[in-house]
Amino acid sequence: MMKRNHILIFLVCVSVLLVACGGSQKNVVESPFVGGTNGAVAVFEPLSIQENGVDTIFDSDNFNMEVVLKNQGEEVIPKGKASLRLLGPPQSAFKNIPSWTLKNTEDIDKVTEFNLGGGEEAISFTPTQPATYSPAVTGFHDITFNLEYTYDYKTHVIISDVCFKGDITDPKVCEVKESKNAAVAGAPITVTSVAQDTGGKGVILLKVDISNAGQGKSTLIGEDFDKTGRFDQVSYTIDEPDKWKCSSGGREGEARLIDGKAQIICKLKKPLEESELYTKSVRLTLDYTYKELLLKQLRIKESAK
Incomplete structure (x- = not known):
């Protein structure tokens, strides 16, 4: 009899808890968007092999320069509405970089629930042949490329x-x-x-x-x-x-x-x-x-x- 009373008390407590929890529920508003705070993200492809975490070449070597522009937000970037501009070193120091300002050549898709990675486009500053560095080098010389990119x-x-x-x-x-x-x-x-x-x-x-x-x-x-x-x-x-x-x-x-x-x-x-x-x-x-x-x-x- 005592065991039965304990079971009844337990069931009543559970019922009270369920009613209380059910009464406090609020409407959950589902978002039609994936969300986040990213837009376009630019990434340099490796210029060469790395030494101590730095892309490194000899002055007799050449290198390709390519940037991948990834769209990680929820707005399509139309063709020609993203601009990439190389800054930093003097342009005269390099050969085979025909243009230091480029635009995207196709629409870059947005993020969706079916494409969480978004779209991307590879944009090459060395479209025909690899670039070379012209000035003489003694020991080594460090160069920092600044890529300024804008997009609507x-x-x-x-x-x-x-x-x-x-x-x-x-x-x-x-x-x-x-x-x-x-x-x-x-x-x-x-x-x-x-x-x-x-x-x-x-x-x-x-x-x-x-x-x-x-x-x-x-x-x-x-x-x-x-x-x-x-x-x-x-x-x-x-x-x-x-x-x-x-x-x-x-x-x-x-x-x-x-x-x-x-x-x-x-x-x-x-x-x-x-x-x-x-x-x-x-x-x-x-x-x-x-x-x-x-x-x-x-x-x-x-x-x-």
Whole structure:
């Protein structure tokens, strides 16, 4: 009898726990994006064999120079929209490098759930024959190639369950003043948080915090980068521009990121009717050109005479 009572008590406790856990469950919002903070990533192919971790050749040797540009974000890089520029040593010191600035010659696919590695393109600075180093070398000479690469990119954002409520005192359906879930596509400029608030009777607004999560800099497409390095820039569009007015720091359609951060505020142009009550997703797209720098060292040794 005592054993049976213990079993009954155990079953009751388990039932209470299950009910409690079930009652605390919240809706899980699944993202249509893979996510992440990468965009294009450039990688030098080996220039030669390595000695002590450095690619090394003799001054009588030649070498091929090839860069693999990998797209590890969720925006296709169109043909000709990525630019690779070699900097550092004087161009006159090398033969058989016909161009020190190249572009991608085909679209580079984005990351998807079926292609988690993304697309890539091998871009050669020595397309016809290997390069050689012309100046005389005594002992050895270390050269550092700087690869500056830029590419046009977008960050896609979907803000879930935005509350459209004309009467914010109505407790039904949704809350106006609260943080919102945002699905963000993989890209170096990302969204860190979204909050909804009221901007007056029947007027809702969205506060979207963005940041530069990559190692590079961003600017508006077609414009120069800030030479002082004080700020980044992006442009942005919302999916229903006739209904929303978006600005950041007083600029419509553009945001300036100071210390890698900025806030975009989107406000309804027309107040909602008091009877209006519904939720729906809102899409935001960030556009920019992104720039990064990659270094590659080559040691050139004097050959035996």
